[in-house]
Amino acid sequence: MTADFDAVTLLEVSRHFGRRRAVSRLSLSARAGDIVGLLGPNGAGKSTVIGLLATLVTPTSGEVRFGGASARALGAALRRRLGLLAHELHLYPELSARQNLTFFGELYSVPAGRIEAALTRAGLDERAGDDVSGFSRGMRQRLALERALLHDPRLVLLDEPFTGLDDRAVSIVADRVRELAANGAIVVLATHDLDLAEGLITRVALLRDGRLIAEEPATTGLRARYRTVVGSA
Amino acid sequence: MFLKTALLVLRKDFAIEVKSREILYTTLLFALSCVLVFSIAFVKEGEPLEDAAAGILWIAIEFAGTLALGRTFERERYGETLRALLLAPASRAAIYVGKMLGIVVLLVICELLLVPLVALLFRSRLFAAPALLVGLLLAGTLGFAVVGSLFAAMLVRARTRDVMLPILLYPMTVPLMIAGVRGTVALTQSPVDQTSAVMWIVLLLCMDTVFLVLALWTFEPLMTE
Numbered sequence: 001m002t003a004d005f006d007a008v009t010l011l012e013v014s015r016h017f018g019r020r021r022a023v024s025r026l027s028l029s030a031r032a033g034d035i036v037g038l039l040g041p042n043g044a045g046k047s048t049v050i051g052l053l054a055t056l057v058t059p060t061s062g063e064v065r066f067g068g069a070s071a072r073a074l075g076a077a078l079r080r081r082l083g084l085l086a087h088e089l090h091l092y093p094e095l096s097a098r099q100n101l102t103f104f105g106e107l108y109s110v111p112a113g114r115i116e117a118a119l120t121r122a123g124l125d126e127r128a129g130d131d132v133s134g135f136s137r138g139m140r141q142r143l144a145l146e147r148a149l150l151h152d153p154r155l156v157l158l159d160e161p162f163t164g165l166d167d168r169a170v171s172i173v174a175d176r177v178r179e180l181a182a183n184g185a186i187v188v189l190a191t192h193d194l195d196l197a198e199g200l201i202t203r204v205a206l207l208r209d210g211r212l213i214a215e216e217p218a219t220t221g222l223r224a225r226y227r228t229v230v231g232s233a
Numbered sequence: 234m235f236l237k238t239a240l241l242v243l244r245k246d247f248a249i250e251v252k253s254r255e256i257l258y259t260t261l262l263f264a265l266s267c268v269l270v271f272s273i274a275f276v277k278e279g280e281p282l283e284d285a286a287a288g289i290l291w292i293a294i295e296f297a298g299t300l301a302l303g304r305t306f307e308r309e310r311y312g313e314t315l316r317a318l319l320l321a322p323a324s325r326a327a328i329y330v331g332k333m334l335g336i337v338v339l340l341v342i343c344e345l346l347l348v349p350l351v352a353l354l355f356r357s358r359l360f361a362a363p364a365l366l367v368g369l370l371l372a373g374t375l376g377f378a379v380v381g382s383l384f385a386a387m388l389v390r391a392r393t394r395d396v397m398l399p400i401l402l403y404p405m406t407v408p409l410m411i412a413g414v415r416g417t418v419a420l421t422q423s424p425v426d427q428t429s430a431v432m433w434i435v436l437l438l439c440m441d442t443v444f445l446v447l448a449l450w451t452f453e454p455l456m457t458e
Contacts (some may be wrong), residue, residue, distance in 0.1 A: 056316055058457050080322035090317035092308070094249045103245050107238065107321040131252070147317075 003077035005067030006032040008053060008155055008186055013062035015048050022048040023210045025062070030186045030203070032154070035177060037201030037218060038190040039226060044207040046190035047087070050159050053188060054084045066155070080108065083153030087160050089144035093133035097124050097143050100132060101150060108151035118146040121176070137164030145173060149180070156180055158189045162196050174200050198222040206230050235330075238323035242331025243338070249308065256304045256339060264297035264343050265350065272354040279356075286357035287417035291373070291410050293347055294340060298377050299399055301339050305332065306385040306394075315389055319456055329452040333382040340374045359417070362425045369420065369430065372437035373413035376444055380405050383448040387455050412437045 009029040015022045023045045030036045038046045051057035052064055055071045055078065064071055071078055084090070091100050101115045119128045122142040132140060141164050149156065158177070162170050177200060181187050191197050197204075197218075204222065206214040206229050214229050250256055271289045275282045309315035309332075318328045348366070352359040359366060384401045388394035416433030419426040 054320060056319060056457065076322050076324060078322075079320055082320065084317075084320055086313060086316065088313035088316075090314055091312050092245070092249060092314055093312065094252050094308075095245075099248060103241065104317070104321070106241050107318075107323055 003066065003069070003074040003081055004154060005069070005081070006154075006184075006186075007067060008188075009065045010049070010052065011063045011065065013052060013059045013064060015045075015052060015057060016060045021210050023052070023059075026207075026210070026212045027062075028205055028212060028215060030188060032184045032186055033181050033202075035181045035187040035189060035200060035202045037197045037204045038188060038207060039192075039194065039197060039204060039222075040207035040230060042192075043209070044230075045210040046207060047159055048210070049207070050084070050086070050157050050188065050190055053155065054082055054157055055079065056084075080151060081154040082157065083148040083151065083155070084157045085145050085148040085159065085161055086157075087163070089140050090147065091132050091140060091144055094131060096129050096131055097122070097135075098128040100143065101147060104147050105150055110151050114150060118150055122146045123172075138166060138169055141165055142169060142173075145176070149176075154185060156185050156187045158187065158191075160191055161189065162191065162193055170196060194223045194226055235324050235327045238321075238327035239331040239334060242318065242328055243334045246305065246332070246335040247338075250339075256301055257342065259304065260297045260301045260339060261343055261346060263300050264293045264347055267293045267296055268347060268350055268354065276354065281355040281357070284418050284421070286351050286355035286359065287414045287421060289355065290347060290351045290359075290417060291413045293351075294344065294370075294374065294413075295377065295403075295406065295410060297343050297347075298336065298340050298374075298381060299402060301336055302381045302385040302402075303395060303398060305335060305339075306389045309386075310389050315386070315456075325453040325456060326449045329382060329386065329448065332386065333378045333448075336378040336382055337374055340378065341371070344370050344374065358421045358423060358425075361423070362420050362427065362430065365425075365427065365430045365434065366417075366420055368434050369413065369416045369437070372434050372441060373409055373416075376409040376437060376441045377406055379441060379444045379448050380409075383452060383455070386452070408440060409437065412440065 013026050014024050101118055105115050201218045204218045208230050275285045381402055388397050412433045416430050419429035
């Protein structure tokens with residue numbers, strides 16, 4: 001079963017963890033080609049929104065729709081179209097870079113040729129046989145990004161993708177994100193870094209205390225806008 | 234696809250274990266120490282307590298298995314790789330089966346050392362009916378791994394997982410342990426009580442089936458936050 005879609009929509013979605021309301025009645029949509037920045041202070045609900053879109057967190061109420069269907073209706077086939085780079089990197093430190101990509105590639109039934117291409121894009125050709133435990137945070141982050149994109153997902157979810165990267169690596173990742181969107185992916189990016197987000201995201205969703213405060217096209221002066229709407233930046 | 238995913242997860246766990254050998258060594262050492270300590274307590278002047286071997290064998294398997302379960306799923310917690318597995322477009326039940334098979338393989342390796350050691354230290358006739366013994370051990374180990382893997386996966390993100398795992402696991406596996414011990418006692422009788430042994434193996438297989446069906450049914454909803 002294929003489960004491709006060209007838009008993702010959260011409809012009045014709430015998610016409560018016990019008495020804590022991580023997300024409250026949030027409605028948001030993104031289309032193919034969008035790079036949506038989820039911006040907000042700590043505890044705003046950014047990671048919960050990423051979890052909801054990744055189908056790893058179920059809404060307490062409301063619905064997440066992928067195209068015209070719900071996650072439940074699309075089942076496992078939907079997950080073939082989702083790529084997630086979370087704050088924790090989803091890598092096995094005991095395995096080498098190549099072993100990690102090969103394992104996840106096989107799980108996603110990805111052609112073997114893509115593994116070497118992904119290692120090259122991560123800049124890890126020379127270290128492909130080394131265990132991930134010996135890598136710097138930046139190297140792990142680049143490898144984790146390629147792992148998340150190995151299966152050419154439609155919806156790319158990036159939670160703080162620039163953590164631990166130097167300027168050159170940030171620029172490479174930003175170019176990669178733009179390339180994904182240009183090729184028809186829907187990119188949702190949660191970050192604290194307004195400077196890096198500016199110029200990269202095409203739309204911005206400002207969150208505070210689990211609520212969507214503003215959703216609008218990203219323009220210049222993001223920091224000033226953030227300060228006005230959310231508070232100090 | 235189901236089997237392929239389960240075997241991929243099993244092969245990945247095997248590759249990690251081959252590199253680190255951490256779980257195998259700690260589990261083996263723990264199981265062997267357990268048997269040695271019991272042998273000091275229960276063997277007086279070369280004469281073991283009657284039927285003690287059966288109980289000690291299964292206690293060692295259960296304790297070593299609990300240790301293995303904790304460590305195996307701790308690996309999936311580090312780097313949140315369990316979430317990555319759950320995000321894969323594969324049956325989540327297949328991922329559970331892959332993890333569970335890894336525990337079974339690990340415990341079978343432990344049993345290859347434990348059984349001769351228990352037979353030797355407790356002068357037990359464990360090898361009187363080897364085929365039935367293998368059947369009994371496999372059925373008991375499978376049941377333990379089925380229940381244990383479900384609870385260990387469920388608790389992987391809980392702060393109190395080290396405390397909660399035995400609290401949940403031991404009461405649930407009491408019927409398995411009773412069947413395992415009684416079956417082993419039947420096998421060490423002279424002559425071997427084959428009828429009883431077969432009955433306990435069949436009972437274990439029935440419990441395995443019930444636990445496996447429940448685990449496959451509940452794994453996905455339990456793992457979704």
